[in-house]
Amino acid sequence: MIRICKAHTKAHLEGILDLQSKNLREVLSDEVQKEQGFLTVRHDCKVLEEMNNRLNHIIALDGEEVVGYALSMTPDLKDRIPVLEEMFERINNLEYKGSNLGKSNYYIMGQICIAEKYRGTGLFYALYNEHRKYYSPxxxxxxxxxxxxxxxxxxxxxxxxxxxxxxxxxxTDSWYLILWDWNDQNETS
Structure with a gap:
């Protein structure tokens, strides 16, 4: 049975890193990248733990195995992952609904990944719905x-x-900066 919860242990973080290492763009063929997607950023355990200490990551467990995750990152950690500096600069210079987005009350989804065997089962949405449940207040x-x-x-x-x-x-790439506005009544989940 799959359980969705917050990451709390060193084993959870190690499980995230293990799943991440199998889905990085650099280790996947072009065909797999196109069909299944890929991850861009490789985290180290120290940064992953620091992120989790600020705002717990949400994970999917099958027994004790991490089979999915959606990382959480607060803006104060923007310097910990240099490849994300451009994204934070864009956020800080962008207006959203008439206000500076960088001064709004937001956090970053640091990365989402589902183990291959579990794709198409609804875990992607389950992880995000847990984020919404825990953090939308x-x-x-x-x-x-x-x-x-x-x-x-x-x-x-x-x-x-x-x-x-x-x-x-x-x-490094062409990017879509995307936002899930939890206060917009027209949003779906």
Whole structure:
């Protein structure tokens, strides 16, 4: 039976890193990337733990095995992952609903991944719904970015309720900056 919960232990973090290592863009064929999606950022245990200490990651467990995760990242940790600096700069210079997005009450979805065997089972949405359950009382919205090459992920995020607020290029890729506004009554989940 699959259980969705907050990450609390070192074993949970190690399970996240293990699943992450199997789904990084650099280890997947072009065909698998196109069909199944991919991850861009490799986290180290120290940063992953620091992120989790601020705002617990949400994980899917089959027994004790991590079979899915959706990472949480607060803006104060933006310097811990250099490849995300451009995203935070964009957020800080973007207006959303007439206000500066960087000054709004938001957090970052640091990465989402579902083990291959569990894809298409609803875990993606279950992980995001847990984020909403736990964190919507404290935050107005949830922001992330998706590579333009990762259309499977972009479609899944859109089905969840994320809206594209900016498309931009940096030195690594073309990105969709997307936001799930929990206060917008027109949003779906």
């Amino acid at each position: 404290y935050f107005d919205h949830f922001i992330t970015e998706v590579s333009a090459s990762n259309q499977r992920s972009l479609r899944a995020h859109e089905k969840t309720g994320f809206k594209t607020i900016l498309n931009y290029y940096d030195q």
